[in-house]
Amino acid sequence: MANDLLKGKRGIIFGALNNQSIAWKVAQRAHEEGATFVLTNAPIAMRMGEINELAAQTGSQVIPADATSVEDLEKLITESMEILGGKIDFILHSIGMSPNVRKGKHYTDINYSWYNQTLDVSAGSLHKTLSTAMKLDAINDWGSVVALTYIAAQRIFPDYNDMADAKSLLESITRSFGYHYGIQKKVRVNTISQSPTVTTAGQGIKGFTEFINFSEQMSPLGNASAEACADYCISMFSDLTRYVTMQNLFHDGGFSNTGVTQQVIERFGE
Numbered sequence: 001m002a003n004d005l006l007k008g009k010r011g012i013i014f015g016a017l018n019n020q021s022i023a024w025k026v027a028q029r030a031h032e033e034g035a036t037f038v039l040t041n042a043p044i045a046m047r048m049g050e051i052n053e054l055a056a057q058t059g060s061q062v063i064p065a066d067a068t069s070v071e072d073l074e075k076l077i078t079e080s081m082e083i084l085g086g087k088i089d090f091i092l093h094s095i096g097m098s099p100n101v102r103k104g105k106h107y108t109d110i111n112y113s114w115y116n117q118t119l120d121v122s123a124g125s126l127h128k129t130l131s132t133a134m135k136l137d138a139i140n141d142w143g144s145v146v147a148l149t150y151i152a153a154q155r156i157f158p159d160y161n162d163m164a165d166a167k168s169l170l171e172s173i174t175r176s177f178g179y180h181y182g183i184q185k186k187v188r189v190n191t192i193s194q195s196p197t198v199t200t201a202g203q204g205i206k207g208f209t210e211f212i213n214f215s216e217q218m219s220p221l222g223n224a225s226a227e228a229c230a231d232y233c234i235s236m237f238s239d240l241t242r243y244v245t246m247q248n249l250f251h252d253g254g255f256s257n258t259g260v261t262q263q264v265i266e267r268f269g270e
């Protein structure tokens, strides 16, 4: 149901790879709520061309950018303001990638050059985006930046590997930059910590199917879907959440505050 929550707002949405991507759903919801935005992804992710379908659906333009390249980000943010006709009101950072996860390296034996890539792509890119936007004075007062994260930043989930370190860093950047951007321009910066979700990035994690079932049974409301995550992102971009900043917001059906559920404990009596 659309309520014009983002009417007149301009945004940049990172990370829509295919129609499973959380960013894809956010773009569809943002469009329904009256926003205009630019879609962006790494040049290599454009090869399949699926993003063009989303661009057509939402009347958006696509600008390729490697989110680890400050030069690409400067071009992306400058051109987005030209295309959209003014400063930006919201940014979705929906980016994650670990070569160590992809190539099956164990956490205790990671390749350190890949580790640097994991941290740069999955966390450093948020710092670079915020810093570039600040230098270009590209975000309107009370603008809202949301990055997606996972609870492995706080608790050990063995197969999440070095992505756990990246998410901890992402959440720390959110607090630190949120402070400075809040003081300077009243821009808000938050992370949303989402349930495991079937997407290309999610499925890259070893044992993902078992894990998603475990999480479902450990969450009083069940796992939150990508569509529900998109709804939450929209509320965070809207003016209804203006005083929320520097937070890690759990969107996980209650998983993060559950020690055990009856459903799970009964399995141990078998």
Ligand SMILES: NC(=O)c1ccc[n+]([C@@H]2O[C@H](COP(=O)([O-])OP(=O)(O)OC[C@H]3O[C@@H](n4cnc5c(N)ncnc54)[C@H](O)[C@@H]3O)[C@@H](O)[C@H]2O)c1
Pocket (backbone or CB within 6 Å): 014, 015, 016, 017, 018, 020, 021, 022, 023, 041, 042, 045, 065, 066, 067, 068, 093, 094, 095, 096, 097, 121, 148, 149, 150, 193, 194, 195, 196, 197, 198, 199, 200, 201, 202, 203
């Ligand atoms: N799927 C889950 O279970 C889950 C749970 C919690 C949080 N998240 C987070 O949600 C976010 C979105 O992931 P998703 O699950 O929608 O998967 P996805 O694979 O659809 O999205 C990840 C995106 O990151 C992009 N990306 C990778 N390297 C990049 C670079 N150098 N520059 C720009 N973009 C780059 C990819 O092209 C892709 O579009 C990620 O931060 C992920 O960690 C996912």
